[in-house]
Amino acid sequence: MRLNDDLIASDIGAYLEAHENKSLLRFITCGSVDDGKSTLIGRLLYDSKMIFEDQLTALENDSKKVGTQGDSIDFALLVDGLAAEREQGITIDVAYRFFATEKRKFIVADTPGHEQYTRNMATGASTADAAILMIDARKGVLTQTRRHSFIASLLGIRHLVLAVNKMDLVGFNQDIFDDIVADYLAFAEGLPGKVIIQPIPLSALAGTNMTERSPETPWYDGPSLIEYLETVEIANEQVSRPFRMPVQWVSRPNLDFRGFAGQVSSGAIRAGDRVRSLPSGRETTVTRIVTASGDLAEAVAGQSITLTFADEIDTSRGDMITSADQPAEVSDQFQVHLLWMSEQPLLPGRRYILKSGAKTVTATVNAPKHGIDVNTLAETSARTAELNQIVVTTLSLDQPIPFDPYKDNRETGGFILIDRQSNDTVALGLIDFALRRASNIHWQALDISREALAEQKGQRAAVLWFTGLSGSGKSTIANALQKRLFACGRHTFILDGDNVRHGLNRDLGFTDADRVENIRRVANVARLMSDAGLITLVSFISPFRAERQLARNLMPDGEFIEIHVDTPIEVAESRDVKGLYKKARAGEIRNFTGIDSPYEPPGNPEIRISTADRTAEDVAEEIFVYLETNGFLSIWEGPASGI
Amino acid sequence: MPNLTHLDRLEAESLHILREVAAECEKPVMLYSIGKDSAVMLHLALKAFYPARPPFPLLHVDTGWKFREMIAFRDRKVKELGLELLVHTNEDGVKEGVGPFTHGSAYHTDVMKTAALKQALDKYGFDAAFGGARRDEEKSRAKERVISFRSAGHRWDPKRQRPEIWNLYNTRMHKGESLRAFPISNWTELDIWQYIRREGIELVPLYMAAPRPVVAWNDSLIMLDDDRVPAEIAAKAEVRSVRFRTLGCYPLTGAVESAADTLDDVIQEILLTTTSERQGRTIDKDQTASMEKKKQEGYF
Numbered sequence: 001m002r003l004n005d006d007l008i009a010s011d012i013g014a015y016l017e018a019h020e021n022k023s024l025l026r027f028i029t030c031g032s033v034d035d036g037k038s039t040l041i042g043r044l045l046y047d048s049k050m051i052f053e054d055q056l057t058a059l060e061n062d063s064k065k066v067g068t069q070g071d072s073i074d075f076a077l078l079v080d081g082l083a084a085e086r087e088q089g090i091t092i093d094v095a096y097r098f099f100a101t102e103k104r105k106f107i108v109a110d111t112p113g114h115e116q117y118t119r120n121m122a123t124g125a126s127t128a129d130a131a132i133l134m135i136d137a138r139k140g141v142l143t144q145t146r147r148h149s150f151i152a153s154l155l156g157i158r159h160l161v162l163a164v165n166k167m168d169l170v171g172f173n174q175d176i177f178d179d180i181v182a183d184y185l186a187f188a189e190g191l192p193g194k195v196i197i198q199p200i201p202l203s204a205l206a207g208t209n210m211t212e213r214s215p216e217t218p219w220y221d222g223p224s225l226i227e228y229l230e231t232v233e234i235a236n237e238q239v240s241r242p243f244r245m246p247v248q249w250v251s252r253p254n255l256d257f258r259g260f261a262g263q264v265s266s267g268a269i270r271a272g273d274r275v276r277s278l279p280s281g282r283e284t285t286v287t288r289i290v291t292a293s294g295d296l297a298e299a300v301a302g303q304s305i306t307l308t309f310a311d312e313i314d315t316s317r318g319d320m321i322t323s324a325d326q327p328a329e330v331s332d333q334f335q336v337h338l339l340w341m342s343e344q345p346l347l348p349g350r351r352y353i354l355k356s357g358a359k360t361v362t363a364t365v366n367a368p369k370h371g372i373d374v375n376t377l378a379e380t381s382a383r384t385a386e387l388n389q390i391v392v393t394t395l396s397l398d399q400p401i402p403f404d405p406y407k408d409n410r411e412t413g414g415f416i417l418i419d420r421q422s423n424d425t426v427a428l429g430l431i432d433f434a435l436r437r438a439s440n441i442h443w444q445a446l447d448i449s450r451e452a453l454a455e456q457k458g459q460r461a462a463v464l465w466f467t468g469l470s471g472s473g474k475s476t477i478a479n480a481l482q483k484r485l486f487a488c489g490r491h492t493f494i495l496d497g498d499n500v501r502h503g504l505n506r507d508l509g510f511t512d513a514d515r516v517e518n519i520r521r522v523a524n525v526a527r528l529m530s531d532a533g534l535i536t537l538v539s540f541i542s543p544f545r546a547e548r549q550l551a552r553n554l555m556p557d558g559e560f561i562e563i564h565v566d567t568p569i570e571v572a573e574s575r576d577v578k579g580l581y582k583k584a585r586a587g588e589i590r591n592f593t594g595i596d597s598p599y600e601p602p603g604n605p606e607i608r609i610s611t612a613d614r615t616a617e618d619v620a621e622e623i624f625v626y627l628e629t630n631g632f633l634s635i636w637e638g639p640a641s642g643i
Numbered sequence: 644m645p646n647l648t649h650l651d652r653l654e655a656e657s658l659h660i661l662r663e664v665a666a667e668c669e670k671p672v673m674l675y676s677i678g679k680d681s682a683v684m685l686h687l688a689l690k691a692f693y694p695a696r697p698p699f700p701l702l703h704v705d706t707g708w709k710f711r712e713m714i715a716f717r718d719r720k721v722k723e724l725g726l727e728l729l730v731h732t733n734e735d736g737v738k739e740g741v742g743p744f745t746h747g748s749a750y751h752t753d754v755m756k757t758a759a760l761k762q763a764l765d766k767y768g769f770d771a772a773f774g775g776a777r778r779d780e781e782k783s784r785a786k787e788r789v790i791s792f793r794s795a796g797h798r799w800d801p802k803r804q805r806p807e808i809w810n811l812y813n814t815r816m817h818k819g820e821s822l823r824a825f826p827i828s829n830w831t832e833l834d835i836w837q838y839i840r841r842e843g844i845e846l847v848p849l850y851m852a853a854p855r856p857v858v859a860w861n862d863s864l865i866m867l868d869d870d871r872v873p874a875e876i877a878a879k880a881e882v883r884s885v886r887f888r889t890l891g892c893y894p895l896t897g898a899v900e901s902a903a904d905t906l907d908d909v910i911q912e913i914l915l916t917t918t919s920e921r922q923g924r925t926i927d928k929d930q931t932a933s934m935e936k937k938k939q940e941g942y943f
Contacts, residue, residue, distance in 0.1 A: 127809060248666055251695050291693065302647050
């Protein structure tokens, strides 16, 4: 770690003062091992003297033993552990490396380059200010160059180094370099974000144009790689944007102090500035910027601070403090780009947890509009999203969140999706724009209300949702109940799983994704029927708790009645009216609930029915009594008190 | 307009991590080892929640073989700051008489440190523990997450670690699972020293050179801190001017000969030396156990 030995030895105080004030650059290196990426990073560490003697001795020994450079040092060995890891089956991952020069400290996110590591590259890119794109001078712009550029640009990296490496192997030929650069610049026009490209001819192995410009390339008049990294201007982009700060923590040490702690995402803030708290929209004035080292007159993007306000506005963790005259948008429906990071594919219609800033909400992700081929940037058709796939889709949230489009603000336009069962992070997302369905697609105001439609029929609308295994008796009970209701003049309709699959849902199979979509459609149809004032009986296996919850959420409170027909699988299988269990056991039907696909029983259904030793009529009567007792069979008289 | 230096940016990131974990986890704790990295982490915690106190206690896993100066420093510091300190020692290990001289460094560390830490986390039901590990310490740590997820039984499963995108940390867990959070992941050893200097953070005096009784043992220079060093080893002790680069259990942490008795001198010496930090620790050399393996077993 000997940076400037002379000054360190002569005046350590002066040296440390100077070094306290370095800036920090985070960058990512993209390229595969063959392009010389590991050699490049190894050399950066070596040249900036971040290697200690004991490590150097180990490196020299390893170089002789397993290196590829004869008796010379194989810099790649400093960073390459990947082969061994692959053998051990450990996830190949982002490695973070650190080095410093006299001017800057650097954090390098080192990620593998193959397509199956797209998620790793995106992870590294998400926090990077710049990217070094490795190209082998002998091979030129390859598919993977385009992939890396696309991901870097999509994730908002504006500074790209086109590192044309192994120039020594093409005789430092300028024409070759110029052709590659021209080729690349033509391609870069189509990238999703604005990028500033610096091409540099290099030999990482020989050290050409690494720390200073080399005599081998007299025709090149740009900076060396280190010069570029030391000087590329990155600081003010985020500071120049409007003020944003997600509230991480509300600090209340005593009754006299109420502070809102967070890290400034963008812009600057001064005491006396007007701010708005979102989503509430309440405005106030900043009174103090509190830190442990004393109050600040001003704080800028990147700083972790605590704000106090002139007014007691209701603000809590997850809210966003923004400038009053340039506030963020607030919405609950978006078009987004998703990069899927999980082995479990996206299930459109299923609900996921979405985290953005310090806010956590529930998101329903719709089926993708299209995918993006990361190699050609072409649109592809996509019904779901699988590991490492990028898709464009829409999603809706259970409550509105403050945001900026990702292209306008990297810090407030990105989110992650978390699976509700496994708690895994399954996707990263970039907000393209809000759908503003509320303002674009107006609800048609209806003069006859849903209550009036139900009242005309002498009843209250409801959805009776029968769930249970195949053969549990759902349809038989629903039929018996419908007859009973019909007999006393009630208006009903049955949505039956088998029947709906012959028409509306004939395009759906039995994969998890299709089951979710199946339920989504049926739930919406049930909602429309109940809007028409009908008592709607839905008889669907509906094995997943999350989807039944989705159906429940579509209905007004109290109008969704979940009925668990709790017949044990042995009983259902012994009945086997349709002969399906037999086929499933024989392997002729796949994804059969209860056999090779799970059934998640309701935790707290309105009605649970054990069918053993009971007739369908008997059970139907029990449900009929429930409806009568709860006022569904008499005219609606407004919400009961206390609801 | 303030121009953020690398230390400013590292500090801000650490504060963000501390607040995020404190806000999202039910029962966090901060592991406090009394060393310089712990001192920096504690300082950052005080800053993150200022003017309130950090909303979690400190936990010191005491192997019973810490330098006496460390324990005195710990007790004084905690009292000054008005923080809650929990001290846990593996009583099974004590009954068994486990110690580095009698059982070797690997077994001692395993029982008195790794197992003790798990015991303490289970005993108090902590679901998150802040640790002062850094990515630059060792090759295998270069890929460690800021939030490192542990399944029930405190196992580190490489396949279940979550991607960390932007500064959005996913801290969701099932019951029985827990996480380790490393707020100073992105700091290097030099960053730590520069920050200590900039902020005037007080350290255990053992980091500065002073005449101390030491003896060569197991390839390192160990200090006689009490009468538990076996007599035949202790007999060869002599007083030399030494300091410590890292502080662990005194028989496992080697001293280096040095005349650097001020912070600047220490930093100067570190910058001019050519052996890396962990070389002073016997644990890395003992067996051929990699940090990777230690981590899987629950060592920090």
